[in-house]
Amino acid sequence: MEVIRSQKRTPSNDTVSNPKIPLYLTTPPMEVRLEEFERFAIDRLRVLKGISDGLARGRNPKEMDDLVDTLWKEHMRDPDGSVMLNKDIISHFVLRLVYCRSDELKKWFLSMETALFRHRFRLQNFEAQRAIVGEFGLPYKAVTGAELEGLKERLGQVVRSLGQISPTVEAVYYKVPFEEVPDLVASRRVLIQKGYAFVAGSQLVSLVVTQFRSHISKALILTNRKWTTTIREREKDRLTPVVEALSTSYLGPDYSQSTEYAEISLKDIDQVAKSCFPLCMRHLFEKVREDHHLKHGGRMQLGLFLKGVGLKLDDALAFWRAEFTKKVGSERFDKEYAYAIRHNYGKEGKRTDYTPYACQKIISSAPGAGDHHGCPYRHFSEDNLRAALGRMGLSSRAMEDVMDKVRNKHYQLACTFTFEAVYGTSCDAGINHPNQYFEESQKILKSKTPPAPV
């Protein structure tokens, strides 16, 4: 790819009339104008950002399909198929450059591009899908004849276990080493036998996405190498500033640093927990005080939240020590737990700052026996949730509204409703992050109480 300043452009030859998903396997031999370099990248970024939002809001796969379709039409579509294809390819490669520069950036880009690819793939017809499988050169053979016959009963069982009442087995199954379709294995959506997963034609997307993901992941490492060894220096007057600006222009708050509102000290932490913590954190907080212990998942969820809330490392250590030593003794605390707390604050190990968990992550966690982390709206039984909401002072009206959202699996909305009921103001943005909940509530409470006389 050559970036040029001139107006003329060499259109790519392989003009395709119907929309096609490129696999971005090689850098395209084409020229790009500097303005397009940036504009295309920003348009694609809008799409990726929209996807990221959708995922954070816990949209289901179908809703994501629609969302991706809309976003793509809005920002990327062009009546001329070949123009669109060029834009697609160019913008991808520019963002690859932008996002290859740190592990955090890589991770985000990889997930969003994979999600984008997944949903675009799902929107294709079966033939187009098969073509893509061919393009990747995936060596999978369809299972046929006697082998398929022999598996029919159990394949039918899988179909029924996924909620379909009749055990209709699909016409085409592929036999794939199980480790190549981890998501299908994890959710038991395939039959596995002697190391092979039997992937239905309609599940092809999972196979292809795995390939796509690993391809992009490797490519990012290579791009990073090129960037640091040559491109950054060579382009320091031209592309480098554009690239660097692109990655910072959008990054939303991650609450890894506390803001002006957030700054709490040990002595009023109990008070603050009661008045400003979202239910998930309130529950964890009460449990530590009560049991003087929390299992790993709970320590991470609460610990990082408290960091985001502005509890200093020393205070955090003091807080956890005060509780845990009642149960495990200070020696064991220092040995087993203190390290992890410093680690969360980036003071041990890799020294990366851990960011507090967003609702999405908390909701999708899977607390087990003895665990108290997770999102109460999702993980509590109805009785326990009602009791907890009662303790937050919800009226029975408000309680029913919340429970209604819970039943429909809109956990963050349920939390938003709780927020609105507790503080008596509306929260249009919705709750996406426990630290956001905390900050919003602080704002409200601080605006209500006049500043204390000095």
Add this chain to the structure above:
Amino acid sequence: MTREEIKSRGEDEKMMDAPQINNNPKPEESFNVNYLRIYYGNLFPYTDLHKWLSYGHDGKHPGCDEYYFGRREFSFTLENDVYLRYKSFKTASSMEDAIKSSFPYKIDIGAVYSVDPDKRHAYSQTGTNVFTPVERELVFDIDITDYDDVRYCCSGADVCSKCWPLMTVAIKVIHTSLTEDFGFKHILWVFSGRRGVHCWVCDPKARRMTNEQRSAVAEYFRVYKGNENNARKVVLMGYSLHPFLARSYVDYLKGFFEGELQATQSIFSSKDKYEKILEMISDEDIQSELREKWENSAARSSLSEEAISLVRWEQLKNTLQSKKHKAPTLRMCVEEIVFTFTYPRIDLEVSKQMNHLLKAPFCVHPKTGRVCVPIDPNNCDEFDPLAVPTLPQLIEEINSGGSRMDVDDDEEDSDRSLLGKSIKFFRSSFLEPLLKSCKEEIETSYKTKIGKSKDSFSW
């Protein structure tokens, strides 16, 4: 003073006299540093461990990676809770020397890293992430303490012959799936010394799995989603069980639930017990119908606890059967109850990460003094955790002229000694088949490599 510099102490202490075997030993009588020193000095199977963790890279074949064993992380927990991570050893004898000079209370085995864990600091200077785990057995950790809400004989760290069968069923379910579904062949089950079992899957494919792939296998096994705040802990959706769950249910869980579990735990025999089960039925009418029946029958029953429990289970099944159509949440209710009580409760986090540590086989548990011996998954019903040899017994045996186990090949002799059977089983059922296939793999990959380099000459 850094942790690594802490020296072994008490080197001039004398060997102990033979201990008295006592049925109710105090912890220090069943386990102490002096016993441990004798154990490590005479019985611990260093060579076997080294052979295992070398996976055929014994330097004899030109295709061997002679640094393989040396990149494996070990960690020691010493007497006073000093914890040393990232130890590594070039050879079997350097491992043996380190263990004999510090007699760790616990030895953990970690991952194989890209570079020698002992030297990781030298590499970290370069700033890039060169020190990363590259291989690791796929491991599972099942602990009886996670079953506290379904056993009435013991709680916490205690186990007895009544609740141990829960572990036995767990082994059967997981082992069958690992072999039948995932196609693994080299699987080692080990008693954790006190209250659970560990599983090591050692096939090359398993060792090379990424964290994502490990998570996928772990999640495949996850059925139990319950936590402290929700009574319905197992939720099964759909119109049928997934073939893996169906097999587990039919072959192991159902029979165990209605047989041994009822006999040992009588899970419906009292109100406290059956209320927990009624909570799992998401239909209040059925709940109260059954509750009424059982409350009334309680007073005038002359049956044994087990018999009462069995009758009630039948009643519950019949009631649910007749009302199955009522709600989709009732469709799998019977299965849900059986799974809640009997399905393996694995600590999945241990399985998901390559760099998680797990206690080495043949360690001795400091609280019980029992050796972490292998368990034969095909005869796991016969395994009795309370019959596993303890340190005092082993030392008694040594002092009365029993042989050392480590390097001897005298089968006759080893068979008769307390630990001999376990070591023999480890060798013949696990180690030998494993090493055979490892050697074959080394040979094949060597040949392809040679083949490739020949090709490249013709370019």
